[in-house]
Amino acid sequence: MIFSLLISLFLPDTSFVQVPTGNYWVGAKGHALNPAREVHVDAYAIGATEVTNQQFAEFVAATHYVTDAERLHNAMVFEPGLKEFRWLEDSTACWRYPNGVSRGGVDDKMQHPVTTISYNDAQAYCEWAQVRLPSFEEWEIASRAGARTTYFWGEDSRKIGRYANIWHAHDHLEPDGSDGYMYTAPVASFQPNRWGLYDMYGNVFEFCEGHLKEEKTVHARGGSWWCSQHSCHYFNSVDIGRVHRRASFSNQGFRVVKK
Amino acid sequence: MKLIAATLALLLPLATFAQDQNQEESWKPASAESNAYREYRLKMTTPPYGLAKVKGLIKKNTAYMEDVTxxxxxxxxxxxxxxxxxxxxxxxxxxxxxxxxxxxIQDEHKKVFGHLPDNYAELNWSERQRDFLQANRDSVMEIIKESANRSKRIGLNYKMALVEIKAVEMVPFLVEFFKRDHKDLDILTVLMEFMAETKYEPFVKSVSYTKLYSKNSTYNAYLLFNQANEDLIIQRAMGMYNAAN
Incomplete structure (x- = not known):
């Protein structure tokens, strides 16, 4: 720890964590999509936090980019009272109003992760910012921070509340703000993993580069504020979620890797 | 923001990382019989009504909306x-x-789940589509009966539609359909979803409800399929139907 802190004093950029070239363990034994294996990756620098509304606003201001949700009016939003895995279509929702105009904007949430953006929107941001999305393996290596377990701290899912903004209620019929946040939390509101990466689990599902099946299907990892122990407990280092590349959900965001 | 100042420079590769020694999560493959039932569970029914015309229009609209139809x-x-x-x-x-x-899922063919599986991949019904099912529920139930009798099967999409519209009126049909071959355990799931959705009191007070739908349950919770559970589900579902009629 002291070693790391000393190093940090000489690093100009504190928003990225450097992962060195090497062999790393990923996956889980018998997992259909993500079997246990050792992989080799070249060094990369990954964002310590998810991309924020502030950062996305800078991109939009510079490029006048129009997101898929703004163009197609097809965003999927949440409000308490919905059955499990049910989302609402809201033509007013976009990154500026992640759950629709009636549920408020991001003016006072600029340090929250950007959401209600599609995979295509994330790619557009990356192109502008001269960064890229992490590969499945890069994301997983960063989330594990050296661990081979389902969670970076081990196998006990009950510790999730220390590290992640998730949904703690049994279902989504009533609001759950028991950890201080019903929707997103400001990035780095919870404890980081041992490599100093925040919100690798929970807060927002993070898009990864590449496709496992069809090209129209993209993938995101780490779970989100919506995910609960009861439904979609994907706030871990193993599982991989899927979504349509044009879909803009209010629990989807991304972090980036330096090119 | 609690972002610590330090950016960890990770200078050492795997060989020297102190990786946790905890046992990895193990995924045990299911049996062939279980996998075959999984495939059976996920099968949809393609309705025959104007199929060629509908497919033609879907193709036309797909081109317009890229790959979202x-x-x-x-x-x-x-x-x-x-x-x-x-x-x-x-x-x-x-x-x-x-x-x-x-x-x-191990021994999937021996389990009655609390919820149906999902097989529309990354797509789902829109509000327009759900509204159609609700607004035309009598017709939807008749069409499903007719189509299921012809194909000898109630596809997953049909069962999802029945749950969507809480088609309690279909209970006798579903019970009779299930008894024909005892194969599609998801028909029992539909019956239980009706009872859970309508808060049918004898069911809500039961051990089955606690196991499948209570605060301590998980979305994938199930009952073992056996004669006693089958009888109990059907008896309660018929009780709910009779109480409503």
Whole structure:
């Protein structure tokens, strides 16, 4: 720890964590999509936090980019009272109003992760910012921070509340703000993993580069504020979620890797 | 913001990382019989009503909307009720967010789950489609009966539609259909979802409800399929139906 802190004093950029070239363990034994294996990756620098509304606003201001949700009016939003895995279509929702105009904007949430953006929107941001999305393996290596377990701290899912903004209620019929946040939390509101990466689990599902099946299907990892122990407990280092590349959900965001 | 100042420079490769020694999560493959039942569970029914016409319009609208197929209002309004039903059953026009793959379920053919599986991949019914099912529930139930009797099967999409509209009126039909071959345990799931959704008191007070739908349950919770559970589910479902009629 002291070693790391000393190093940090000489690093100009504190928003990225450097992962060195090497062999790393990923996956889980018998997992259909993500079997246990050792992989080799070249060094990369990954964002310590998810991309924020502030950062996305800078991109939009510079490029006048129009997101898929703004163009197609097809965003999927949440409000308490919905059955499990049910989302609402809201033509007013976009990154500026992640759950629709009636549920408020991001003016006072600029340090929250950007959401209600599609995979295509994330790619557009990356192109502008001269960064890229992490590969499945890069994301997983960063989330594990050296661990081979389902969670970076081990196998006990009950510790999730220390590290992640998730949904703690049994279902989504009533609001759950028991950890201080019903929707997103400001990035780095919870404890980081041992490599100093925040919100690798929970807060927002993070898009990864590449496709496992069809090209129209993209993938995101780490779970989100919506995910609960009861439904979609994907706030871990193993599982991989899927979504349509044009879909803009209010629990989807991304972090980036330096090119 | 609690972002610590330190950016950890990770200078050492795997060989010297102190990786946790905890045992990895193990995914045990399911048996061939279990896998075959899984495949059976996920099968949809393709309605025959105006199928060629509907497919043609889907193709036309797909080209317009890239790879998301939302039929234009004009084309949609040109469909008959039965053709609209076909469209909704074969073409969900909104999005869903899914876990890509679940761990294999052991002995799936011996389990009665609390919820139906999802097989529309990253798509789901839109509000327009759900509204259609609700607004035309009598017709939807009749069409499903007719189609299921012809194909000798109630596809997953049909069962999802029945749950969507809480088709309690279908209980006798579903019970009779299930008794024909005792194969499709998801029919029992539909019956239990009706009882859970309508808060049918004898069911809500039962051990089964606690196991499948209470605060301590998980979404994938199940009952073992055996004669006693089958009898109990059917008896309660018929009780609910009789109470409502």
């Amino acid at each position: 939302i039929m234009s209002s004009k084309d949609y309004m040109s469909l008959t009720l039965r053709e609209k039903f076909t469209y909704h059953m074969i073409n969900p026009e909104s999005y869903s967010q899914n876990c890509d793959v679940e761990p294999p």
